[in-house]
Structures are given as structure tokens and as C-alpha cells.
Amino acid sequence: MSVRLYVGNLPKDTVQQEELQEVFGEASNSFSIxxxxxxxxxxxxxxxxxxxxxxxxxxxxxxxxxGQTFRENALKIEKALPRNKGKGEEDSSKPEKEESSQARNSRPNKQKNKEATSSNKRRGKSNKKSKQPATSTNSSSSGATQPDPRWADELAKLKEMLSAVEK
Incomplete structure (x- = not known):
């Protein structure tokens, strides 16, 4: 069964197949580039x-x-990952961070709003919601601040341990 190899770190100018065939020609006679x-x-x-x-x-x-040098660049050669079905070689080389518009549209609204806000900031536009002051969940009648509810249990345990040590 044929095996595909990824050859990376090539110079980003014109590289011809013939040049690479000369490099790899010593190892095998039957290969394609x-x-x-x-x-x-x-x-x-x-x-x-x-x-x-x-x-x-x-x-x-x-x-x-x-690791061999080719036009002053050390080649990086490894076995290629399998192709994604329905996509060509160029598409399979794109970073995994890119995503389809369908995936972007299925996100929760909160994340969509964050992306819209950041893209508006890049364009020089502002989001009306972002100008509103943040509401505080720390207000109480006694004036003491309340702990973050995610850490309240842990904080209560720490307080108990400290009071036990002080006694």
C-alpha cells in the first residue's frame, strides 16, 4: 500500500518537482511528488x-x-495524516483552527456576540452593549463583599481551617 509523506519547511519561492525528485531520487525510483x-x-x-x-x-x-538542508532550509519529513473526505490536498493542509460557517452558526449566542464585538472593534465600530457599566453581584445590605459563588464552598472550608488553627 502506498504511503504519503509530508515534506515541510520548503522555501516559499518557486520550488519545482524536478528539484525534489533529484533530492529523493537516490532513495527510490518509484515515487511521486x-x-x-x-x-x-x-x-x-x-x-x-x-x-x-x-x-x-x-x-x-x-x-x-x-533534517537535511534544501536551499538553506532543514527539511521536515514525516508520514502524512490521512486526508479529510471530499477535500483536496491543499484543503487538508489548512490548520485545524479554521472552521466552517456552519460550525460558527451553531455556537451559543454569547460566543457569537464576543466575536461580533471583537470584529467591530477591529473595524473601528463599537458595540452599544459594551459601553454599559458592568453590574456588580457583590452588593449587599451589610456592605461586605460576597465571594464568587463558584468558590464559596472552598472559601468556607478555608475559613473553618483558619479558625481551627487560630484556636
């Missing part, structure tokens, strides 16, 4: 994929060429 390029500029995005016939050849290439 796909240099991933930017759609607009046509320059290398900094990585490529090499498909080799089996695990033994893959391990040999990783051992031999991982």
Missing part, C-alpha cells in the same frame, strides 16, 4: 507530499532526509 502551491501567486506554500510504494521506503526516506 506534489508540491503545494499558492493558487494566486503560483509560489510554493512551504510543503509538498511524496507518495512512496510502501512503509519500508517511507521509513528509509524519513531517516535519510529528515
Amino acid at each position: 506534489k508540491v503545494i502551491k499558492d493558487r494566486k501567486t503560483g509560489t510554493c506554500r512551504g510543503f509538498a507530499f511524496v507518495t512512496v510504494p510502501n512503509d519500508e521506503v517511507a521509513d528509509e526516506i524519513i531517516e535519510k532526509y529528515n
Whole structure:
């Protein structure tokens, strides 16, 4: 079964398949190379994929060429992660942080509002809600501040331990 290898840390200018074939040609005769390029500029995005016939050849290439310099850059070679179904090679290389608009729309409103506020701030707009003063949950008739309810039990235990030590 064929194995795909990720070849990273390539220079971000024009990298040709032939150049990489010369580099990996010593290890195996049967392999294919796909240099991933930017759609607009046509320059290398900094990585490529090499498909080799089996695990033994893959391990040999990783051992031999991982860390080797190519145009003053140390190559990073490892076995590629499986592709996502329905997406091409370029899509599978995108960071996992990106998400679809469908996933963004399924979030709770509170998180959507935070994102809208931060994007408005970047555009120079302000959110009317953000100008309202924060309401305090610490008000009581005695004037003492109340602990955060998430930590109230822990605080009560600490107070008991301190009073026991003082006695």
C-alpha cells in the first residue's frame, strides 16, 4: 500500500518537482511528488507530499532526509495524516483552527456576540452593549463583599481551617 509523506519547511519561492525528485531520487525510483502551491501567486506554500510504494521506503526516506538542508532550509519529513473526505490536498493542509460557517452558526449566542464585538472593534465600530457599566453581584445590605459563588464552598472550608488553627 502506498504511503504519503509530508515534506515541510520548503522555501516559499518557486520550488519545482524536478528539484525534489533529484533530492529523493537516490532513495527510490518509484515515487511521486506534489508540491503545494499558492493558487494566486503560483509560489510554493512551504510543503509538498511524496507518495512512496510502501512503509519500508517511507521509513528509509524519513531517516535519510529528515533534517537535511534544501536551499538553506532543514527539511521536515514525516508520514502524512490521512486526508479529510471530499477535500483536496491543499484543503487538508489548512490548520485545524479554521472552521466552517456552519460550525460558527451553531455556537451559543454569547460566543457569537464576543466575536461580533471583537470584529467591530477591529473595524473601528463599537458595540452599544459594551459601553454599559458592568453590574456588580457583590452588593449587599451589610456592605461586605460576597465571594464568587463558584468558590464559596472552598472559601468556607478555608475559613473553618483558619479558625481551627487560630484556636
